[in-house]
Amino acid sequence: MSQIIVDTNLCKGDGACVAVCAARVLVLSQEGFPEELPETRCILCGHCVAVCPNDALTHTGLPREEFLPASKKLPAPAVIDGFLNSRRSVREFKNKPVARETLEALLDVARRAPTATNSQKLHWIVVGGGEKVRALSAEAVNWMRASGTSSAMLAQWEGGYDFILRGAPTVVAACAPEDYGWGKQDCAIALTFLELAAEARGLGVCWAGYLTRVAAVHAPLRQALSVPDGYAVCGGLMLGEPRYKYRLVPPRKPLSVQWL
């Protein structure tokens, strides 16, 4: 059964919906209206509805009220480049949890990140409050101690410095089903969206690599995070208000690039 409903009074038959259809599910009928081909698989990307200049399409799998207006104004490239270049990994945070409504707004941006075949399989875990975050670090340190991690790092922990999650007040972990082949990529992209949306709000962010690596091999850390059965932690971010501002953008290695 077709999932596309066409308002033939509004449709001008311009074919934009057919052209942008990711799964090539749509064609223009002899009457000049879009119709769904049989035995095709729509990936529910919503492009057909989103592109129609005449508001002529409805998709039964995508509630109309959940479409947002697309932003019309592009930010100046210099503004975007400056923003991206000035992003830094923040490792010193104020002792203040990120507000729930801010986290909800960030997750709402992250859920709009692209996912392979629009599968949207990610699961999020938000850990709020310095004590809960420190308990995660402690569990990671337990594994590191048992597996012979450098004693200099562990000495930092013993000295009261949390090198795992840097004393962040909030941690967000992105999980994906273990049997899903694009989990790492989808999580990294969604976390990057979240990171940039957080920085746009003045928050400081750092990728939680230790947490991710130890969660992959240490079940007690996955339990401490309440990772659902069948899911893997594919990435995480520390978040909080930064204690310091950076004045300069550090240099990078020269590009390694081939132009073909």
Ligand SMILES: Cc1cc2nc3c(=O)[nH]c(=O)nc-3n(C[C@H](O)[C@H](O)[C@H](O)COP(=O)(O)O)c2cc1C
């Ligand atoms: C996948 C990934 C994992 C990372 N894990 C950690 C981490 O566990 N702890 C940390 O302090 N920084 C971590 N970082 C931050 C990098 O060290 C940082 O991006 C790099 O030093 C460059 O600095 P910049 O982000 O300020 O440009 C991680 C970065 C990435 C991309």
